[in-house]
Amino acid sequence: MTLEHLPWHRPAAYDDRPCVRDERTELTYRTFAERVDAAAEHFAAQGVRRGSVVAVMLPNRVELLVAIMAAWRLGAAATPVNPTFTATEAEHQIRDSGAVLVIDGDSVADLPTTPTGTLPPAETRSGDLALLVYTSGSTGRPKGVMLDHGNVDAMIAGMGEAIGVGADDHCLLVLPLFHVNAICVSWLTPMSAGAQLSVLQRFHPVAFLQAIERLRPSYFSAVPTIYSHLVALSAEVIPDTSSVRFAICGAAPAPPELFAAVEERFGFPLVEGYGLSEGTCASTCNPVDGLRKPGTVGPALPGQLVAIMSPDGTLVPHGERGEVVVKGANVMRGYLNRPEATAETLGDGWLHTGDVGILDEDGYLRIVDRIKDMIIRGGENIYPKEIENVLHSSPDVLEAAVVGSPDPVYGEVVVAFVSARPGHAVDVDALIAHCRGELTKIKVPVALHVLDALPKNPVGKIDKPALRARLAGA
Template structure:
């Protein structure tokens, strides 16, 4: 049996991986986990997370991976909102009644547990609940069933030409669908293998590449920027890499060129979102690749551009990017009205503005929503604004993203105080640190007398963003 999956600590072949999954399923089953249940997993990138995911599926349960960097309140919301019946973590203090990961996944000798019976899954059985912030700042659970995941994996395998010789190096977090689908499930289904890297470090990354000898990895523009910024004497052996993938945010053509020229590896840029089970377009690995675009629609999906009235637009016209296909989510958990607004007549409305060029490649123009993408992580200003509003001195708050050479964008905040009230920018930053994950904390807070407004009285974030850039 050949190698299957590895992390920084161990490597499993297919037989051992199956045994580990069967044992973990037996433990979960003994704790009452069965078909239709949800298992929450709060772990950094490590092999055990994948074992638990497969074990839960073996029992007919779904998995909701929780960002280990969330605050206690943020993690609790996801656990409670998903209705998780079990929480698995390496920190028992994170949740009452949680299971320690070692209890679930510790290797056992054959016969230590009776393997749990497998459940016959149907295509509409829930597989994953991936949480992503909504326009109101309240995290929403994206429900992906096994049909979604299977369709997406087949599209990725076909588009990238994956086979049993492929070996992915996972550097993106496993609480994102990209990390799960592109870097774990797809290579395994193609007969290949996956190596899970721990916390990303630009200085140590190519050491991992040289040691693991992967054929590809998937990353976000911020990671490529950090790799390009490495000292000039860093000259790694990248000969094992056939291609690398970029997603989560548009990547500047100049950055693509710098990476390819320095490291001799082609970047395949794509586009998608969690609601579409990861990817909807991709620059074809065999070419032509067109930097500045996010590529062609993946076979099996229809990607189009629509105006505000719901009319499909011709090539060259800008409008909202919409997606239709078997990869479109089942919906938002417990939010039927939000689901109905997002998926209309089978079309997933992405909230992104784009246009198709003459060759059918998608060019992203802007975002309808005010989402900030910091190092590939989606940040919604409203969530930060809600925290700022909890301070008794704050009357109004607005958060916008400003360009950052390494991270793409970072959030900055502007606040108006109640008359006679006082608070320092530092105190407001500390308030955010106590309630938000580190990536969501604004890099700067400016106290101002008034916020710019449009003719109907709404805060004009376009003007605010422009003034922030010019400061």
Template sequence: MRHIADLPDARAASDPHAPCVADDTTTLSNAEFRDRVHAAGAVLHGAGVRAGDVVAVVLANRVELVVALFAAWRLGAALTPVNPGLTDDDILYQTTDSGATVVIGDTARAGVTLDVAALSRSESHAPVPVAETDGSDLALIIYTSGTTGRPKGVLLDHDNLAAMCTMIIDALGLDETDHSLLVLPLFHVNGIVVSVLSPLLVGARTTIAGRFSATAFSGLVERVRPTYFSAVPAIYAMLVALPEGPRPGFESLRVAICGAAPMPAELIARFEHRYGVPIVEGYGLSEGTCASTLNPVAGPRKPGTVGRPLPGQTVTIVDPGGTPVAAGELGEVVIAGPNVMRGYLGKSEETAKTVVDGRLHTGDVGHFDADGYLVLIDRIKDMIIRGGENLYPKEIENALYLHPAVHEAAVVGIPDPVLGEVPVAHVVPAPGAAVTAEQLTAHCRGVLAAFKVPVAIVLTGEMPRNPVGKIDKKRLRALAARV
């Protein structure tokens, strides 16, 4: 296979009738997937898409999104997936900022110029040859979640994707017998790389789940029989919160992957005990094309860490001046490797601050333990400075998770006229648990230094989340300020 754009043709030539990709309504063999990609490529070409252009897709998870991805690459164009849950204003911002030539989706949505149904109608178009695509050509523009302003477009080229997929395939031990169940959104790089590209590249198959439902998930797994899936802590928390009872169908799963946000060791233990599926937790950023560390599938796995650096990447802990710190000391996590992004679209100053001498400055604080596993402490920007003392919310959150009545916990800092900042905790109680803020405060006093104990604990039914499923601490800060 010359290039990833050739994947549909290569799979069809190798085994035309083998299953390739499916969703809730469509199942495509390798040959059928190739034909759909060819048809979509002809439609996009007829709509004016050429090499070097950008195609935007405003769709929920479905087969057509994967078809559009490969069709764009077939023409030498890049693709930017747009979260369909965004407001019209945010959709227009991304499609305009990316310079999209064509916007695929439901024509009732803002800015959409090509009805998704048209992708399979190519009778009036001549076949389109595959463009000559180089590894340095742009492949994806992934927009960040925009927690500090307007989202930024992360530029990933084909070399980034090829390197990342090779690392994921090797780390997970993927082969043609695997079956990925996609539950994360395809506007996020994890969903694209871990659950679609990597399995398809090794001859495995992918099933795209619709909107996630904790109550329906067991039945879905039993029906589809996947070998792995990748999710965020919120999904595992929802599965753990289900009423006790038999959950058949998980026997086919050999591993579950967790990313996007650190997962408390206690939650990992609860899931593994209940469902009998090992979780391997990893860490990475869109700017690093997905993952930079991962707990080994074959072990030893160390809950509470995000694993070891993936082969091919260098992960370093540095001080504020960029100098590596001594072993075991805290500092900023910095990543180097062929997976580091080309930069932010149209933001050269932001790029220069983030990628320095080829090293990606993540903004995360962490350290390596004695076995070389990365322990994440927190985001630098989330650190709370209380009367000159540095507090890391994750440490307080982990202390709260030690209480059996705590299902989810999130800690943020709020302004204080005397101390500068103080911590406030938001807690979702475990299903059926009866607990008070006073009891949780007493628990914290028993496991934390006095200055780390939250000044207030707010009990809530659910956490606010961003589109990827991470807890939205920006919104929590606003709520906490009113406590």
């Protein structure tokens, strides 16, 4: 384990190299390290110690990176919180994680920028908890994925080798930094190589292309929705993207036609990868230099084993479908305070992804279905149970079911079906307003249908396939 992404382990030769910038700030590796030490001193004065957790609830900006790294400087962990969360959503993560300090838009102004030199030497260990990344599950309550520094280091090493990141690279970060994808692929991987990073706070198609022309990045990572917006721009928009040697697409399935359209219009290869937070981001990726197979998410990253498992727990040969399972040093240590969920996901020594896939004779993975009911909207994972819990909290609702409806831009959007309690009537507008008060905007149903009764399967469970079919027919 090298941990070369940590400022206190970086080679001295990096000192004056450009490290990270956003719209307001530009730092070298030396000045970034100074900012980290200064923030760590501030955190220590606020009671942060080895083993503590710091919640970082900021939009994409340099201070977010500084805050995460400052927690690590003290041997603490960071839990990145979506800054668009409602108070209910944020409170759950902050309380569940046991965070002793929250860095948000109000407190970030208090972060000092010049260290006083009072910190003892850093003692970062492979087994120290680094990140608590929250992801929802079948219970509907987000769970804390525990990633230690060994997990993060393995992810950086495998991804860096797979995509060939070096000191001359420059990543343009556009994905939200509460996602492990942005943290590992766009930030820590180039940082471990002495490369540079430019951080965008939000995505807008024209502004994004202007940033490429101005900043001249060599790569970036995004989700299918972003690429859909880019190829949908008027033919009159002809940006200079010659600096980009490749781009990565992940977080949601994308049709091969989208990859072809991106490469034809912008002139750089687009490689698709696959993974999940429990695997510290990615487990497969089509190669930047080598055979790329449209319709697949590529072979296993270096250091990982990806296999297909049948329901009886045996591994199946190439060409047969089953659940995608993963092994490697990147696999999480477990879910925070969720031993049963941890055992269900990791109990046999494999990370069970809940996705159905097929490996071809070359080891390239094709995702063919999802075991779970997860909805992927523009690369954001949305779990229906969380939304159903909010719908069920209405005294007028008897039953509720949430499914994904196909959408040409976002891939899927959230649609809800409810039935009313006897003697009650469902006010659709009021119920949607209730959802807006409890849920992030992307989780609020775009449509809500009131049925006399929700369809059931033979064992009495709500028949979600029938609801999806109903939407497809409509």
